[in-house]
Amino acid sequence: MQIQDLPFSDPGVPDARSGPRFLWWLFRNQLSGQLTSLAWGLLHFASVASLPFCVGVAVQAAVDRSGDRLALAGGLMALACAGNAVGDTFLHRAAVTNWITAAARVQQLLARKAATLGAALTRRVAAGEVVAVSTGDVEKIGWFVEALSRFTAAAVTVVLVCVGLVVYQPALGVIVAVGLPVLAIAVLPLLPRATRRADVQREKAGRATELASDTVAGLRVLRGIGGEELFLDRYRRASQEVRHAAVRSARMWSLIAAIQVLLPGLLLITVVCYGVHLAREGRIAVGELVTVYSSVMVLTYPLRHFEEIAMAYSFSRPSAKRAASVLSLERATDTSGSRAAEAPAGDLYDPATGLLAPAGLFTAVVCGDPDAAGRLAERLGGHASEPGTSVLLGGVPLDELPLDSARRAVLVQDKDPVLLSGTLRELLDVPASGAVDPRDALDAARCGDVLAALVQGSLDADDPMDARITERGRSLSGGQRQRLALARSLVTDPEVLVLDEPTSAVDSHTEARVARGVRELRANRTTVVFTSSPLLLDRADRVVFLHGDTVAAVGGHRELVRTEPRYRAVVTRETEEEVLAADALRGDDVLHRLEEIEETA
Template identity: 85%
Template sequence: MQIQDLPYSDPGVPDARSGPRFLWWLGRNQLGGQFKSLAWGLLHFVSVSALPFCVGTAIQAVVDRSGSRLALAGALLALAGFGTALGDTFLHRAAVTNWITAAARVQQLLARRAAVLGSALTRRVAAGEVVAVSTGDVEKIGWFVEAVSRFTAAALTVVLVCVALLVYQPALGVVVAAGLPLLAIAVLPLLPRATRRADLQREKAGRATELASDTVAGLRVLRGIGGEELFLDRYRRASQEVRHAAVRSARMWSLISAIQVLLPGLLMVVVVWYGVHLARQGRITVGELVTVYSSVMVLTYPLRHFEEIAMAYSFSRPSAKRAARVLSLERATDTEGSRTADVPSGDLYDPATGLLAPSGRLTAVVCGDPDAAGLLAERLGGHPAEQSDSVLLGGVPLDELPLDTAREAVLVQDKDPVLLSGSLRELLDVPGSGHVDARDALAAAQCGDVLEALAQGSLDAEDPMDTRITERGRSLSGGQRQRLALARSLVTDPAVLVLDEPTSAVDSHTEARIAEGVRALREGRTTVVFTSSPLLLDHADRVVLVHEGEVAAVGVHRELVHTEPRYRAVVTRETEDEAALSGVLEEDHVLNALEEIEETA
């Protein structure tokens, strides 16, 4: 896989049972790139390690006054230099390719998992953790994957040099062969502590990222209640904890680095002292002494990769663990589907609660618990908490449909929809049946004032559809964002549209017009609205009261508000005792208000 070939047509099925297994799976899926990096790494490190032999041969040729051997040493030195440059160039290319392709594979896997889980992802994993995994963690995972081949090349080079020194000069070669393994394992006792400190740093960084993302998402609310400084202080404390943890981790790694410099230096002192002693005795030549000394000095370069692989694994292991945790999350329903890809038609039925939404009708659902309403809306969209809770559409379980087909059949708009940055035209350019025009959807969602506001705020867009929307629609009010999101949902024109509190931030007059517009535009299509607003409930063909996880009453709004105290308590925001005293009078006020709004409209 080359960088220009990205993205992968199929990133594969990851082994997400643990962080190390996930890293091993990534390495196995890049064997071609790993072997290429290993080959270039061997060429580079062996060429670098051959330089001392060439220098030693040249010095001995000068001592012996041999011009032919000096010329041969010069030719070998030039060849080693060429091999060093060529190997380093292509090693860097192969290593960067391995890094980027591994990171791209992880990002594709995360994106695919997010698409499968939908909004259920953030209910299982904090949004800040997802952000940390898809940014910093991906980089560290890619670092370890590409460092493995370079470390392998460095380790093989160290072994080859030790063997060569034993053959070239056994007396000094034994000292080097005995000392180098000690250098390689000297830092092992410090690695567990360094790993723990790195894990702590990543944990605190993840918490800080989560706090920052939550603060940014709720900035408008924080400004409204004057809580900006409070959350700023919290983030400041969290960032200081990250800094302290990073400093403690850096101290341990600096100690490891210092040991990696000190011990090779001591080995060189021993080699020089013993080599001079052997040279005085005439047991080795000057050229052999220079060769062995230079080899030890050069070997400090590949030995640095032992430290790097330890650092890469220590930092990537917690990152891989977090990535594996996200990738191991499964949709409660079958992603591939065991039925054909045809979109079924018919009634929408939830066996868990007994909720029935007849085909082609507007059904309103009243639920006193907002959290339970949100979970029920997700279940209707094909994201049940358990396999046994699968919803039926036309008698067909949604979990037996391919995921794409299930999402084409049922669309859920939650109570806090997200608007992506871009133009209004791009916002409404979503997959749909093609039967609903964007301007008709905007009209049904009562977005006329939103278009005017966007046009007035834009200096270069002649058409309001070309005006830009900021990230998450932060420049718009809550009601404006809600109506644009509703228009986007209407454009898709799904077989079943589930709306969770679609008008909670809209005034009553606009809400009444939205109810009429949605009912007219969705004529003949199945629509389910979770709401407690009398204005929406009065336009519904069928109203269902869900109480304590079960359907408690079914009817129309004006009937239920008189006959069902629990329904009246939710809709009118009264306790049952208050409703018993003033239920009839309150309903008269509601009906009068409805009539006035209808006359005004």
Template identity: 85%
Template sequence: MQIQDLPYPDPGVPDTRSGPRFLWWLWRNQLGGQLKSLAWGLLHFVSVSALPFCVGLAVQAAIDRSGRRLALTGGLMLICGTGIALGDTFLHRAAVTNWITAAARVQQLLARKAAQLGSALTRRVAAGEVVAVSTGDVEKIGWFVEAVSRFSAAALTVVVVCVGLLVYQPALGVVVAVGLPVVALAVLPLLPRATRRADVQREKAGRATELASDTVAGLRVLRGIGGEELFLDRYRRASQEVRHAAVRSARMWSLISAVQVLLPGLLLIAVVWHGIGLARQGRITVGELVTVYSAVMVLNYPLRHFEEIAMAYSFSRPSARRAARVLALERSTATDGIRAAEVPGGDLYDPATGLLAPAGRFTAVVCGDPDAAGRLAERLGGHPAEPGRSVLLGGVPLDELPLDSARTAVLVQDKDPVLLSGTLRDLLDVPASGAVPAADALAAAQCEDVLDALVQGSLDAADPMDARITERGRSLSGGQRQRLALARSLITDPEVLVLDEPTSAVDSHTEARIAEGLRRLRSGRTTVVFTSSPLLLDHADRVALVHEGEVVAVGVHRELVDSEPRYRAVVTRETDEELSAADEGMLLDALQELEEIEESA
């Protein structure tokens, strides 16, 4: 896999049983790139490590005044230099490729999981954690997956050099062969503490990210209630905790780095001290002493990769654990023989509340609790809060349908729909049946003034469809964003369309026209609207009142206003005193009518 071939046609099915298993799965799935990196790493490290032998041969050739051996050594050094240049160049290329492809695979897996779970993802995992996994954690995971092959090349090089020194000069080679494992493994006792501190830092950073994400999402509300300073102080404290944790983690890694510098230095001193004694005794030549000294010096370079792999694993392990936890989330798909292309029809029924939306009818749902309404809307979209509490579409549990069928059958537009940046044409380019043209959907959603505003706010777009929309539609008003989102939902033309307060941010005149357009355009299709607006309710074929989690009344708007006090309380915003007065007035009117009837009789 090359970078230009990304994204993957299929990122695969990850092993999410644990963080280390997920890392191992990633490494195995780019084995070709890892082997390339290992091969180029061996060429580079071995070429670097061979230079001391060439230097030693050159020194000994100069002492012996052998021009032939000196020329031969020069040729060997030229070969080593070429190997260093080629190995370093292509090792870097392979390493970066492995890093990017591993990170891209994780991002694709996360994007696929987000698409599968939809709004249920943020109900199971905090939004800040999803952001942290898809940004910083992805880079750390890619770093470890890439570093494994370079570490393997460095470790093999150390083994090769030790064996070479034992063969070349056994007296000094034994010292190096015994000392190098000690140098390489000396930091192991420090790694658990460093890993724990890195985990604490990651945990605090994740909480700070969640706090920042939640603050940004609710910034408009915070400004309205004057809570900016309060949340700013909270984030400031959270960021300071992250800083302190990062300093504590950095101290431990500084200690590990110091050990990695100190111990090779001590090994080098021991080799030189012992080598000088052997040279005085005539047991080794000056060239052999220079060779061993230079080899130990050069080995510091591959030994640094032992520290890097330990650091990469410590930082990537919690990241991989978080990614595996997100990727392990599943949606029940007991299809019972239903194929992905099949979209069931029929009534939409929620056993938990008793809500029934007849097929092809416009059903309005009135719920006094906005949060409960939002949860019910999500459940109607096939995301039950509890297993076994699924909504039925034509008698089939919605969460047991194949994902493609469920998405085609039911579309849920929540209270705060998101508008992605791009042109209006891009915004409306969504999977659709093709039965509803964009012009009809925009007209039904009363978007004429929105189109004019987009053209006026654009510098070079004469056609509203080519006008650009900023991120989340921030350049538009709340009502304009809401109407564009409604038009997008209408274009898809699903079998069942669920709208949660689709007109809460528009004026009453616009709302009345939207109600008429919605009823006309969705004629013959199942439409469920959560609303308390009389203008929408009056256009519904059927209105259901949900109170304390159950449907307590069903009828049409005008009947329920007259006969159901709880319905009237939600729709007209009457207080208990007003309701009592209204009921008393209705009773007096009835008594007066009865008296008039008796008098006329």
């Protein structure tokens, strides 16, 4: 796989059972690239390791005044230098390719998982954690994957040089062969502590990233209540905690690096002292001493890769663990499905609560607990929290449908929908049946004032469809953003449309017009609205009241206001005691007020 071939047509199915298993899976999927890197690494390190032998031959040739051997040493040195240059160049090329392709594979896997889970992703994993995994963690994972082949080449070179020195000069070679493994494993006792400190640093950085994203997202509201300084102080404290953790981690890695410099120096001193003693006794030649000395000097270079692989693994292991935790999340609706790809039609039924939304009707759902309503809305979209609790559409469990079929069948608009930056035309350019014109959807959502605001805020757009929407629609009010999101949902024209509090930020007069527009546009289509607004409830064909996690009452809005005190308490924002204490005329007064609001709207 080359960089120009990215992105992958299929990044594969990762082994997300643990961080190390995920790293091993990445390595296996890059086996050809790793072998290429290993081959160039062996050429590079072997060329570097052969230079001491060439120098030793040249020194001994000069001592013996042998021109032929001196010329041979020069030729071997030129060959070693050429091999070093070629090997280093292509090793770097192969290593960078492995790094980038590994990072790209992880990013594709994360993007695919985000697309599969949809809005359920941020319900299970904090948004800041997702950002940290898809940015910094991806880089660390790629670092370890590409460093592994270079480390393998360095380790093979060290072993070969040690064996060669033992054969070439046993007296000094044994010292080197025993000393180098000690150098390699000397830092192992420090690695667990260094890893723990790196984990703490990464954890604090993730929390700081999450706090920063939350602060930026809510900056407009924070300024409105004068709370931006409070949150900025919190971020400053979190940032300082990250800095302190980074310094503590850096101290440990500095100690490891110092040991990697100190111990080879002690080995070199030992070799030189003993070698000089042997040379004085005439047991070794000067050229042999220079060869061994130069070999020990050169071996400090491949030994650095032992430190690098330890650092890479220490940083990448927690990163791989976090990436694996995201990639292991599963959507209840299977991506392939065991049913036919055609989306079913019919009644929408939730066996967990007993909720039934008949096909072609406008069903309103009233739930006293907003969190329970959100969980139910998520389940209606095919995200069953437990096996066996899948919602049925036309008698077919949604978790048996392919993902694309399930999404065509049921669309859930969250309570806080997100608007992406771009033009209004791009915002409404979504997968749709084609039966609903975007302008009809905008009219049904009563977006006339929104279009006027977009044109007024644009410098060069005469057509509202070409007006640009800022990031997350921050230039618009909450009600305007809600109505644009509602229009986008209406354009898709799914078989079943589930709306969670679609008008919570809209004034009562606009809300009544929106309720009428949605009902007209969605005529003969199944629509489920989670709301406690009397204006929306009065427009519904059928109202379902949930008390706790079960259906408590079903009927028309006005009927339930008169007959169900718990329902009336939720709709009128009164306590159940107040409702039970009121007389029967109380319900008539409520209905009268609703009629007045509708007539005014």
